[in-house]
Amino acid sequence: MKNQIPEGVLHAKTHEWVRLRDGVATIGISDHAQHELTDVVFVELPAAGRVVQAGAACAVVESVKTASDVYAPVSGEVTAVNAQLARHPELVNSDPYGEGWFFQVKLSRPAELNGLLKPADYAREIGGQV
Amino acid sequence: MLNRTPLFAAHQKLGARLIDFGGWEMPVQYSGIVDEHRAVRTAAGLFDISHMGEIVVRGSAAPEFLNWVLTNDIRKLQNRQGQYTLMCNERGGAIDDLYVYQVEAEEYLLIVNASRISADAAWLNQQLAAFPRRQAVDLKNLSADFGALALQGPKAAQFIDLCFPSGSEPALAGTLRKNDMARREYQGRFIFISRTGYTGEDGFEIVAPAEITPTIWNKVMEIGAPFGLKPAGLGARDTLRTEVCYPLYGHELDENTTPIEACLGVFVALGKGEFMGRPVLAEQKARGTAKKLVAFKSAEKSPPPRPHYPIWSAGPARRQIGQVTSGTQSPSLGIGIGMGYVPPEMAASNSAIAIEIRGKHAAATIVPKPLYRKG
Numbered sequence A: 001m002k003n004q005i006p007e008g009v010l011h012a013k014t015h016e017w018v019r020l021r022d023g024v025a026t027i028g029i030s031d032h033a034q035h036e037l038t039d040v041v042f043v044e045l046p047a048a049g050r051v052v053q054a055g056a057a058c059a060v061v062e063s064v065k066t067a068s069d070v071y072a073p074v075s076g077e078v079t080a081v082n083a084q085l086a087r088h089p090e091l092v093n094s095d096p097y098g099e100g101w102f103f104q105v106k107l108s109r110p111a112e113l114n115g116l117l118k119p120a121d122y123a124r125e126i127g128g129q130v
Numbered sequence B: 001m002l003n004r005t006p007l008f009a010a011h012q013k014l015g016a017r018l019i020d021f022g023g024w025e026m027p028v029q030y031s032g033i034v035d036e037h038r039a040v041r042t043a044a045g046l047f048d049i050s051h052m053g054e055i056v057v058r059g060s061a062a063p064e065f066l067n068w069v070l071t072n073d074i075r076k077l078q079n080r081q082g083q084y085t086l087m088c089n090e091r092g093g094a095i096d097d098l099y100v101y102q103v104e105a106e107e108y109l110l111i112v113n114a115s116r117i118s119a120d121a122a123w124l125n126q127q128l129a130a131f132p133r134r135q136a137v138d139l140k141n142l143s144a145d146f147g148a149l150a151l152q153g154p155k156a157a158q159f160i161d162l163c164f165p166s167g168s169e170p171a172l173a174g175t176l177r178k179n180d181m182a183r184r185e186y187q188g189r190f191i192f193i194s195r196t197g198y199t200g201e202d203g204f205e206i207v208a209p210a211e212i213t214p215t216i217w218n219k220v221m222e223i224g225a226p227f228g229l230k231p232a233g234l235g236a237r238d239t240l241r242t243e244v245c246y247p248l249y250g251h252e253l254d255e256n257t258t259p260i261e262a263c264l265g266v267f268v269a270l271g272k273g274e275f276m277g278r279p280v281l282a283e284q285k286a287r288g289t290a291k292k293l294v295a296f297k298s299a300e301k302s303p304p305p306r307p308h309y310p311i312w313s314a315g316p317a318r319r320q321i322g323q324v325t326s327g328t329q330s331p332s333l334g335i336g337i338g339m340g341y342v343p344p345e346m347a348a349s350n351s352a353i354a355i356e357i358r359g360k361h362a363a364a365t366i367v368p369k370p371l372y373r374k375g
Helices: A031-037 A110-115 A119-125 B008-013 B033-042 B062-069 B114-129 B156-163 B210-227 B234-243 B278-287
Strands: A016-021 A024-029 A040-044 A057-063 A067-071 A076-081 A103-107 B017-021 B024-029 B044-048 B053-058 B081-088 B094-104 B107-112 B138-141 B146-152 B181-186 B189-194 B203-209 B229-231 B292-298 B310-313 B320-329 B336-342 B352-357 B360-367
Touching (some): A103 A110, B008 B210, B024 B033, B024 B234, B033 B229, B033 B234, B044 B234, B053 B062, B062 B107, B094 B114, B094 B181, B107 B114, B107 B203, B146 B156, B146 B210, B156 B203, B292 B352, B320 B352, B336 B352, B336 B360
Antiparallel strands (some): A024 A103, A040 A057, A057 A067, B053 B107, B081 B094, B094 B107, B146 B203, B181 B189, B189 B203, B292 B336, B292 B360, B310 B352, B320 B336
16 A cells, blocks of 8 residues: 655654644554554543653554653643544544644654655655655 | 465455464454454354364273363263363363364264363363373374364355255255254265354354365355355354353353353263262252353443453442453444343342443343354
């Protein structure tokens, strides 16, 4: 299966993505990650107001088979979470870069973005074609 | 290096995701656990169970020996009939749970768990060495010589006889009764077809010489495709068996857990005479046990329960009362389900409990087994 990696989205090596718009970073997991997990049945999100640290576990995504940690790709305060995922965790599978987003943070260290992978680099990371 | 079944190449070709399962490189899923689970509940699924062990016990003292080492009564079997049974140690703890078939008089086929093949063979040989009529028993571990498939689902009976030539006793495999087996000749070799399974659906298990197992897999896949047959992996096998509360060795059963504690007393024939573990099992049946296997369902939206999560009592004086042995999100019910051991006084159906999930308590309810019933 071909992985869809949208333009302008940055990835962590641990398969989370970040999209920056007007100083707000939206975070989710990659199409590759959802494909590896399959059948997402539950997503545990950080509470709004919580401060997450880049590289630290801050959410859990559960498939039928396993629970997997999701690591914050950037540091900052959680300003919003995707409440839809409580009722429709399958959005993570069907639309990982859109409706299946996890949460938003107000960046506390914007320079961390420089350490993330651009689409072509992430494609290489997961062994796909650019 | 992991063990591989005769179907390893077939799994790779189908794009299966392979995992280490008790030292075996096995397919956990092909199209996805939920998709495969639904195929088995509504149409049919084909599982590679070649990793399971085959032990053949022959001889005039074979029934007597097996009735000594196994808990169920082998004398209930006629030729080409099978039964679920357990093998216990002196403490009544389960060495394994297995199926035993009486292929013919004085010839028995034991189908044992992959993870227990060596433990079982060692235990059986040790017991045989101490068995008075050991000269009249021939015990062979033929696990490496056989492959096996499980064809499971409500449509399986519609095409099983299109896959194999008809034979005798019975002429059609589709007319086999539950737990009965038929012997068939296929490509000049004998294969066994039994009406058994581990999914809660109707279905068949096919045991065949390893060399012809891939041919049989391909044949069944081809004939079954128009009926909605899909290859199914160990992931779906686990969710299917958990929904119907079948124990999995290493989860619900181990050498320190007895069949009585696991609520499998119906497979322990206390009336058949002396057998290994009987004193403990009879005592437990009469006086009760310290723990009892229960099934539970999530009572609120929560992450799925998983093995080893603590089980807590509900109410004001909360305390930990047990541990989850199997747990998952039920694809059929759409909620978290599981099994676990709790003290018998806390095991009543409809009791409120809590499952500790990452430090938080999620409400659950003890419910009668099975958690899911077909139809």
